[in-house]
Structures are given as structure tokens and as C-alpha cells.
Amino acid sequence: MLGLADGDASAYVIADGLAPQARLAIYRNTANSTLLTALRLTYPAVRALVGDEFFEGAARLFIEQCPPSSAHLDSYGDRFADFLARMPEAASLVYLPDTARLEWAVNEALHAADATPLDLRRLEQLDEAAMQAVRFLPSPAIRMMESAFPIDAIWHAVLSKDDSALAGIDLAADPVCLSIHRGPSGVEVNRMTKGQYRFTAALLAGRPLHDALADAPDAETSIWLAHLLVSGCFVDIRLSNEASSRTAER
Known part of the structure; x- marks a missing residue:
């Protein structure tokens, strides 16, 4: 019903003392309020950077243009960063879209399915040839991203309400490569070198x-x-010429 105009949907609504258009308005307001709350929870740093009024206006416009495709609220808002990148009103905050992308990656890692980390003893069972051919299956709770801006520092400073740290951030600093991973203590955002990023990306790609x-x-x-390995970034192994890790366990 979210995708229908009032004139199209009202014919399917029983009045029962309240005009169909009024019932639809109540439904729409409730649905929009729920979606707005979901965006607030997913993007707290973005909200703090732009202020409540701007964020609510942008979020409502986003909700209007990008309604949800499912009832799973944790998956709503994946296109918000791209939406912000297209907003002329946000153009001066050049780091804002990537900050939103970081927050979405954190949200994905936070709500990813639980998975048991790889038992490292399984690697001890592989001979040298098998070890060279081994592939690692990534944890569902790990993400990676690059940014031209120190968005991790921005994110930490904003969420910790450290205004002095935020003021001291150099937007012209080197680009950052980040890992976003949910471990036993929660979601962690850490920097990697470019080489570490390429190596990790290769392993995560299989x-x-x-x-x-x-x-x-x-x-x-x-x-x-x-x-x-010790951080629990992988959950299983395969050998490059095998369809199942069971062969690797023999």
C-alpha cells in the first residue's frame, strides 16, 4: 500500500466511521515515522553532523523516493549514502556520503547472521600443497571499504561527542582503508594499510x-x-580444487 496513491488505495479501505483517505494518512504517518526512526538508529553520526532538522528533512525525502521493499527494517537505508551524495544541499560536506557508507557497513556487520569462527586446528591438518590451495570463507559480519577522507576518525569523534578531535581532523589526509567486523566485544572499525586491504579483499573474494x-x-x-585468523574473520575453508571442506578434513 505504500506504493499506492490515496486515490488508488482508498477504494480498498472500509470507512467504518473514518474516511478512507484519513485512514491512509494515519497509516502513512505511522509507516513514515517507523522508517524515520530506523534511519536515525542506523545513521547517528550523519544525523549529528547535519543536525536534526536537516536529517529529518533529508530522511523524509529519501523515504518518499525510496520506499522499503521488505518489512525487514534492518535492511532499510542501504541507498541513503548515494541519496546524500546527490543532494545539492549536502554538497559542502564532501565526506558525508562516505560517513554514511561506513555507518551502513557497521549496521550490516551488527545485524549479520551469527557464525562460528574457523577452528584453526583444521589448518594444522593441511599439508603444504593443500595450505597453498586453501580458500577462506568469510564471516558474514565482516565488511571493508575505502575512503578519500578519514571517515573513521570523523565517526569516532562524532559519536564520542569529542568536538576538539573533530576540529583537529585533516580532511586532506591520506585515504583510509577500513575493516568493519563484529567480534565478541561488538563492531570494531580499524584501519589497514593498502597492502593489507588488497590481501584481505583477495581472501574475502575467495x-x-x-x-x-x-x-x-x-x-x-x-x-x-x-x-x-585469530580475529574470527573466517568461518570455513575450501581447497581450490574441491567443492567441499570435508575433503580438506580427511
Whole structure:
């Protein structure tokens, strides 16, 4: 019914003492209020950066132009960052769309399905050849992103209400590569080097370990791989020539 104009939907509404148009208005206001609350919860840093009035106006316009396609509110708002990027009124805040993208990644990691981290003892069972061919299946609660702006610092400063830290952020600083991962203590946002980002992206895309290492000859890569493993970023393994990890366990 959200996608119908009042004139189209009112014919299907029983008046019962209240005009169909009035019933639809109540429904629409309730639905829009629920969606607005969902956006507020997902994008607290964006809201703080632009102020309540601007955020509510932008959110209501977004709701009008991009109604939900399902009743699952946790999945609503994935296009909000792109919407902000197209808003002339937000053009001066060049970092705003990427800040929204970071908050969406945090939201996805937060609400991702639970998964048991990879049992590292399974790697001990692989011989050298199998270890080179192994592929890692990523946790559903890990995301990665790049930005031309220090959006992680902006995000932390805004949410902690640290005005001095926010004022000290250099928007011309080097681009950042970020990992967003939900671990036992919650969602963490951490920086990576460009090399670590490329290596992690290759593993998350399912490339064999041998190929990922070949493109990342840095001596620190093995240390970074150990960090990924102990952090619970992977939940299963496959061998490049196998359809199931059961073969790897033999």
C-alpha cells in the first residue's frame, strides 16, 4: 500500500466511521515515522553532523523516493549514502556520503547472521600443497571499504561527542582503508594499510591463499594473516580444487 496513491488505495479501505483517505494518512504517518526512526538508529553520526532538522528533512525525502521493499527494517537505508551524495544541499560536506557508507557497513556487520569462527586446528591438518590451495570463507559480519577522507576518525569523534578531535581532523589526509567486523566485544572499525586491504579483499573474494600471497609479498603479510585468523574473520575453508571442506578434513 505504500506504493499506492490515496486515490488508488482508498477504494480498498472500509470507512467504518473514518474516511478512507484519513485512514491512509494515519497509516502513512505511522509507516513514515517507523522508517524515520530506523534511519536515525542506523545513521547517528550523519544525523549529528547535519543536525536534526536537516536529517529529518533529508530522511523524509529519501523515504518518499525510496520506499522499503521488505518489512525487514534492518535492511532499510542501504541507498541513503548515494541519496546524500546527490543532494545539492549536502554538497559542502564532501565526506558525508562516505560517513554514511561506513555507518551502513557497521549496521550490516551488527545485524549479520551469527557464525562460528574457523577452528584453526583444521589448518594444522593441511599439508603444504593443500595450505597453498586453501580458500577462506568469510564471516558474514565482516565488511571493508575505502575512503578519500578519514571517515573513521570523523565517526569516532562524532559519536564520542569529542568536538576538539573533530576540529583537529585533516580532511586532506591520506585515504583510509577500513575493516568493519563484529567480534565478541561488538563492531570494531580499524584501519589497514593498502597492502593489507588488497590481501584481505583477495581472501574475502575467495582467492586461494597462494595467489593472495603472491600479490602481497610484504614480509608483514603473514603476521596480518594470523591477525585475520585469530580475529574470527573466517568461518570455513575450501581447497581450490574441491567443492567441499570435508575433503580438506580427511
